[in-house]
Amino acid sequence: MATGTSADKARRAHPVRQAAKAGRIPWALGLPATVAAILAVLPLGYLAVRALEHGPRYAWDIVATERTAVLLGRSIGLAAVVVAACLVLGVSLAWLTTRTALPWAGGWAVLVTLPLAVPSYVAAFAWLSAAPQLAGFAGAALSLTLVSFPYVHLPVAAALRGTDPAQEEAARSLGLGPVRTFWRVTLPQLRPAAAGGSVLVALYVFSDFGAVSLMRYDTFTRGIYTSYRASFDRTPAAALSVVLVALTVALVAAEARTRGRAAYTRTGTGTARPADRASLGKWLAPSLSWCGAVTAAAVVFPLGTLGYWLAAGDSATWDPARLAETAWATLGVAAAGAALTTVLALPIGVIAARHRGRVAHLLEQAAYAGHALPGITIALSLVFFAVRYAHPLYQELPLLVGAYAVLFLPVAVAATRAAVLQAPPVLEDVARSLGRGPWRVLREVTVPLAAPGVAAGAALTFVVCMKELPATLLLRPTGMDTLATRLWTETGVGSFAAAAPYAAALILLAAIPSYLLGRHRT
Structure with missing residues (x-):
């Protein structure tokens, strides 16, 4: 029943x-x-308790100083340079390894992700020991770029593999050349992936301590550590940390606002057809040189430097x-x-x-x-x-x-x-x-x-x-x-x-x- x-x-x-x-x-x-x-x-x-322990005015007097402004400018400037460099490296390598007839493309794709296993302070150690004159902004930017560009490369490569090439083919059929097709059709579809990777890179730079410390370049993280070690009063370190948190929140909010509700998806059914790999022609040698140079700088050089010092x-x-x-x-x-x-x-x-x-x-x-x-x-x-x-x-x-x-x-x-x-x-x-x-x-x-x-x-x-x-x-x-x-x-x-x-x-x-x-x- x-x-x-x-x-x-x-x-x-x-x-x-x-x-x-x-x-x-x-x-x-x-x-x-x-x-x-x-x-x-x-x-x-x-942070809320410690920064306001002596009152809001005391915290404001700590934050509203020339030193804080300098640290803010240094952190933002370093992040901007590293993000820009990572966009160039990440997008170009993703394009070469997924959309061109690059010899041994799969092997290059693996090699350019290996820098993720190298800590920033190990990269800084390698470059500083080989070229002490790099200490400062240049060395910090170089070290952070070479260990963080895979954060852009990986999502952009995934987006390129998942993008239906029909729109690019339509643009080419309407008379657009390869370069204009890339800038007007392909690149806008990569915007969400590139923006997301850029935010990860910027957050990585803001929070990095090892590379900037070894390169002796003062940013917020090194300033917080110095403030903590220099005084028994922890309020200055907490107040600086609040500024860094506010900077991080502002960055994430700006990325979300820039991205908005934009979406780049296929409207048809079925599985996207893989794009035909473009012939590199006269650009074959420069492309191989570019991949080799990035791999050498990001992977081979740190390992070689370690080998040298181990032998020494x-x-x-x-x-x-x-x-x-x-x-x-x-x-x-x-x-x-x-x-x-x-x-x-x-x-x-x-x-x-x-x-x-x-x-x-x-x-x-x-x-x-x-x-x-x-x-x-x-x-x-x-x-x-x-x-x-x-x-x-x-x-x-x-x-x-x-x-x-x-x-x-x-x-x-x-x-x-x-x-x-x-x-x-x-x-x-x-x-x-x-x-x-x-x-x-x-x-x-x-x-x-x-x-x-x-x-x-x-x-x-x-x-x-x-x-x-x-x-x-x-x-x-x-x-x-x-x-x-x-x-x-x-x-x-x-x-x-x-x-x-x-x-x-x-x-x-x-x-x-x-x-x-x-x-x-x-």
Whole structure:
């Protein structure tokens, strides 16, 4: 005998989807997600409290100075130059490797993404040791450009592969030449991808500490660090951090306003036909030279410089025991940071993928709060928190691991959310209909289904934790060094031969999970 209407049956058959539509979040997800969100927004609370600790006028007197104006101009100028250079490199290389008959195009496409594995301070170390006269703006701009142009190249190359060539062919049939077709038809379609990559590059420049410190070029991040070290009063450092956060928010808002509601999509059905690769003709040799020059400057030169200094080192500069100890400490703290970040990201990623509503949206947005803050600002906030409210944690390992979690929570949340979205929700519905509670559904169904994607996010988090510098400098326990901090210390006193083993070990250890991650995604 039939019982209930079809709508009633649907509600009973799909309790997870009905709860998601209603915005109800099970406590098994909501409680840990709330804890993670509070940890993520803690730095913003610190900035508000610390910057206004002595009153708004005191904070304004710190900000409204010639030094702040100089730091602002230097940071914006450096970001503008690096973004412009990355646009030239990223768009040109993307075009050559995806739309032309460039010999060994696939190999070049891989080579020009490898700079992502080179930390900015390693690139700065390589150039500074080979050409000390580059110290300053030129060296900082060169180092940051060569490690960050893949942020533009990757999305632009993806856009070129996904763009239907029919519009370009129509323009050519109407008499437009190759150059005019590129500027009037192709380039406007690449605008969203290029703009998004440019914002990532600018944010990277604003938050960079290693390259500008080694090149001795004062920007906001170096100014904040200097202010922190020069005085027991942390208010000036917090006030400068607020300006940097405001600059970051303004940049993101400007990009969103410029992008507007523009969309560049196909209106037909089916799959876009791949574009015919254009013959380079007389431009073949210059194109190969261009790809070779960029690869040589961004990949070969840093590795060659490390090889030179490794060969130049002797028993007076090499300390294998200390290198092994530092490498082991780096692996341990990076593993702890990746583990905590993944655990905190899991409930937020599941909520973002399976639930809708204001609470779910707020939790997801809170997780991304650390993305707008440089590592040095997050480190300052956690120092303030530990000194005021949790003194036993000050300069202890848990505080450093917590900083990694705040900094890189967006990386793990994005990976978890994508992995959960790919898992069939009907299996969770079946588990709930069989009497499983939310916690058991998460543990026995959701997590196993999303495990590969979550593991990939954890591997990526592990890599970025290994390379992190400013937060590690401020928060590491007394007597503990990582490869990044040891490299920074040695290069700061000009001991390039002593720094080379730490740089080489860092790249080697970071390359292993990066390679495994690349194989997983291919």
